[in-house]
Amino acid sequence: MATLSIASAKGGVGKTTVAISVSAELALDGYRVALLDCDLNQHASHFGKIAEIPGLTVVSAVDEKNVLPALRKAQAENDLVVIDLPGGSSTLALKALHRSNFVLIPCQATLPDVRDAIKTVEQIDDAQELASTKIARSLIWTRVMPGFESRSAKHVRKSIEGQGVPVFRTSMMQRAALAEFHLTGKLPRQIEPNGATAANVAAITAELLEHLEQLAKAA
Amino acid sequence: MKPELPPIDVAPRKRVDLRSLQPPTTADDSVVEAHSRRLASEWGAVTTVPTPKPVIASLRLEIPEYLDRQLAQAAFDQRVTKQFLVIQALKAAGFNVDAADLVPDKRKRR
Numbered sequence: 452m453a454t455l456s457i458a459s460a461k462g463g464v465g466k467t468t469v470a471i472s473v474s475a476e477l478a479l480d481g482y483r484v485a486l487l488d489c490d491l492n493q494h495a496s497h498f499g500k501i502a503e504i505p506g507l508t509v510v511s512a513v514d515e516k517n518v519l520p521a522l523r524k525a526q527a528e529n530d531l532v533v534i535d536l537p538g539g540s541s542t543l544a545l546k547a548l549h550r551s552n553f554v555l556i557p558c559q560a561t562l563p564d565v566r567d568a569i570k571t572v573e574q575i576d577d578a579q580e581l582a583s584t585k586i587a588r589s590l591i592w593t594r595v596m597p598g599f600e601s602r603s604a605k606h607v608r609k610s611i612e613g614q615g616v617p618v619f620r621t622s623m624m625q626r627a628a629l630a631e632f633h634l635t636g637k638l639p640r641q642i643e644p645n646g647a648t649a650a651n652v653a654a655i656t657a658e659l660l661e662h663l664e665q666l667a668k669a670a
Numbered sequence: 671m672k673p674e675l676p677p678i679d680v681a682p683r684k685r686v687d688l689r690s691l692q693p694p695t696t697a698d699d700s701v702v703e704a705h706s707r708r709l710a711s712e713w714g715a716v717t718t719v720p721t722p723k724p725v726i727a728s729l730r731l732e733i734p735e736y737l738d739r740q741l742a743q744a745a746f747d748q749r750v751t752k753q754f755l756v757i758q759a760l761k762a763a764g765f766n767v768d769a770a771d772l773v774p775d776k777r778k779r780r
Contacts, residue, residue, distance in 0.1 A: 550694070552691050
């Protein structure tokens with residue numbers, strides 16, 4: 452079973468949006484997916500209550516105390532476990548990082564976001580001290596405006612991409628349809644399968660699968 | 671008149687055997703917990719669960735009086751307890767001692 456953490460030392464970067472999108476997308480593809488909601492706000496858990504997606508289980512109220520047993524149970528019962536971590540540095544997040552094959556770090560193209568993303572990368576390195584294999588990681592640019600990139604966003608993006616930190620080729624765009632799934636419990640592909648948002652989520656998920664496939668081959 | 675566009679053949683995503691991946695850390699939960707707590711203290715991270723107090727055992731030592739005098743002098747000079755110096759020496763010798771248990775003078779906590 453693969454374990455994916457969605458982490459960032461900063462809040463409000465789109466962790467829950469990414470977590471729900473890839474979890475639900477892969478469940479719709481036929482994978483058994485558990486989404487562990489470790490965020491105090493429990494937005495993913497609310498999505499889980501209204502969504503009807505076969506193969507997707509949302510586990511609520513995962514905290515520092517129960518994260519390791521909850522994770523072990525989810526790993527035994529699913530193909531993929533996605534952990535939606537809270538913003539900020541926490542013992543909870545550090546525990547989850549220890550048991551993750553891959554960490555996806557959502558990040559907006561602003562200096563505060565990038566600073567906190569780098570902090571998350573360093574925490575992954577620290578967690579890796581106990582690991583027998585590398586904990587793979589990648590940034591993903593989030594809330595990207597379609598068709599427009601500001602001068603500062605371009606500068607920040609180019610600066611980080613030149614520093615050797617892995618970055619997803621696909622960005623998560625700023626789309627109204629991504630906010631709607633909290634209301635409808637349905638992914639964009641269930642509402643408008645040929646729409647731009649469905650294509651965006653599909654592309655991110657495909658890139659994630661590429662990474663997980665490489666890790667599985669190397670294992 | 672616009673030419674007819676050819677059909678696009680969109681193949682479904684290839685299925686990946688995700689179950690073949692194993693967690694990168696096989697260490698016991700207790701080891702992961704301790705390591706995470708240590709890292710959390712270094713990062714100034716939020717910890718919501720109180721650190722469990724370790725069970726305390728008593729160790730009575732008989733040592734030469736001249737050694738006890740050296741220990742007492744060193745403890746006085748460093749403003750720590752003799753117990754701290756012994757635990758510090760054990761840690762230096764390679765014994766596993768949690769940072770939380772290496773307290774210069776526990777009496778100051780009371």
